[in-house]
Amino acid sequence: MYFDLNEEQLMIQQAARDFAITECLSGVIERDEKMIFPKEQILKLADLGFMGIMVNQKYGGAGMDTLSYVIAMEEISKVDASTSVCMSVNNSLVCWGLERFGSEEQKVKYLTPLAQGKKDGELYIGAFLLSEPEAGSDATSQSTIAEDKGDYYLLNGTKNWITNGSTASVYVVMAQTDRSKGSRGINALIVEKNSPGVVVGAKENKMGIRGSDTHSIQFNDVKVPKENRIGADGFGFKYAMQVLSGGRIGIAAQALGIAAGALERSINYAKERKAFGQEIIHHQAIQFKLADMATRIEAARLLVYKSALDKDADRDYTTSSAMAKVFASETAMWAATEAVQIHGGYGYVKEYHVERLMRDAKITQIYEGTSEVQRIVIGRSLSK
Numbered sequence: 145m146y147f148d149l150n151e152e153q154l155m156i157q158q159a160a161r162d163f164a165i166t167e168c169l170s171g172v173i174e175r176d177e178k179m180i181f182p183k184e185q186i187l188k189l190a191d192l193g194f195m196g197i198m199v200n201q202k203y204g205g206a207g208m209d210t211l212s213y214v215i216a217m218e219e220i221s222k223v224d225a226s227t228s229v230c231m232s233v234n235n236s237l238v239c240w241g242l243e244r245f246g247s248e249e250q251k252v253k254y255l256t257p258l259a260q261g262k263k264d265g266e267l268y269i270g271a272f273l274l275s276e277p278e279a280g281s282d283a284t285s286q287s288t289i290a291e292d293k294g295d296y297y298l299l300n301g302t303k304n305w306i307t308n309g310s311t312a313s314v315y316v317v318m319a320q321t322d323r324s325k326g327s328r329g330i331n332a333l334i335v336e337k338n339s340p341g342v343v344v345g346a347k348e349n350k351m352g353i354r355g356s357d358t359h360s361i362q363f364n365d366v367k368v369p370k371e372n373r374i375g376a377d378g379f380g381f382k383y384a385m386q387v388l389s390g391g392r393i394g395i396a397a398q399a400l401g402i403a404a405g406a407l408e409r410s411i412n413y414a415k416e417r418k419a420f421g422q423e424i425i426h427h428q429a430i431q432f433k434l435a436d437m438a439t440r441i442e443a444a445r446l447l448v449y450k451s452a453l454d455k456d457a458d459r460d461y462t463t464s465s466a467m468a469k470v471f472a473s474e475t476a477m478w479a480a481t482e483a484v485q486i487h488g489g490y491g492y493v494k495e496y497h498v499e500r501l502m503r504d505a506k507i508t509q510i511y512e513g514t515s516e517v518q519r520i521v522i523g524r525s526l527s528k
């Protein structure tokens with residue numbers, strides 16, 4: 145497998161790096177503290193083409209490959225994981241699924257503005273609604289009901305932990321139409337947020353990625369036209385699983401970025417901070433930590449790139465994305481904790497950023513499938 149980045153990918157990497165430094169860094173601590181959604185940043189990402197980076201240009205996207213997407217995700221996540229999760233959800237969980245499985249009408253009406261991240265100059269992004277108060281890892285246990293009423297579905301239920309919950313214009317909602325069919329009775333429906341009966345719950349006060357916009361969403365007798373169903377009747381669960389396989393590559397790239405950001409900050413700090421008469425980078429205790437961090441991060445990067453290449457080559461990537469996500473997210477949590485340790489007391493205060501990276505890292509082991517779910521996916525592939 146060949147991992148050298150081509151000229152276009154190197155350009156994306158540089159653009160994402162510049163964007164993170166010039167547009168995200170200065171306000172990132174305040175947005176985290178006050179839970180401010182990075183709207184300005186997302187609008188600028190939209191102008192760069194990063195909100196629909198893998199979508200065909202015919203539908204408003206940038207037409208790049210998955211490797212370009214993960215490279216951009218890594219760079220932005222080094223600085224601002226709240227901005228990168230919004231980008232990831234729009235790209236992987238919303239745009240990719242619509243492009244792969246949506247009808248031509250759905251692609252024109254919804255995918256095209258979503259991939260541009262804007263409609264009539266205003267923010268236009270999507271959200272993916274699978275989790276429920278009683279259905280997280282056990283995603284087939286959907287209580288949200290989409291009752292078939294002939295030419296429309298009547299949607300009732302509650303979804304939880306929805307990224308882009310109040311800022312999204314479009315929701316892709318998984319709901320049970322025929323309980324007797326289990327996971328084969330679930331449909332994926334496109335619901336416009338401003339539909340009558342949609343109620344956005346309070347914003348979650350989270351440990352990390354506090355700038356990202358997380359809400360519960362309620363549906364009270366929401367009428368969803370039949371033409372807004374994605375794919376055939378009963379395809380919704382398989383749709384969600386396939387979309388999540390790609391989503392996990394994006395979150396693995398986010399985790400990789402958090403880990404790499406923690407390493408960069410640790411190296412810089414260790415080169416400046418003096419103890420016992422020399423910069424602490426010359427102490428073996430610190431060098432060993434940095435060496436282990438660099439090694440695990442490089443291994444995570446190889447897994448993330450491999451999974452992106454699997455997807456681009458149309459090979460099965462369900463297992464490789466689960467491996468990339470579990471390894472990268474556990475690396476992020478560990479590396480960010482080491483970064484705090486290297487920084488000592490300074491690591492425990494906000495100005496040095498690493499405490500935020502540590503809080504942000506935790507969610508990468510939970511959303512888009514916990515580490516335990518990734519191990520289920522990997523384990524099942526071994527037993528086949």
Ligand code: CAA
Binds near residue numbers: 307
């Ligand atoms: N691709 C295609 N089909 C798949 C699939 C995949 N990757 N995985 C499962 N399926 C199919 C199965 O083949 C099966 O189909 P048949 O009935 O035709 O045989 C059907 O789906 C049901 O599959 P399982 O029997 O394997 O289902 P399960 O109940 O055992 O659950 C699971 C499997 C892997 C644990 C799954 O429930 C899961 O991934 N859970 C985690 C959910 C998750 O990741 N949630 C994240 C929420 S979104 C989020 O976090 C976004 C955000 O805001 C950032």
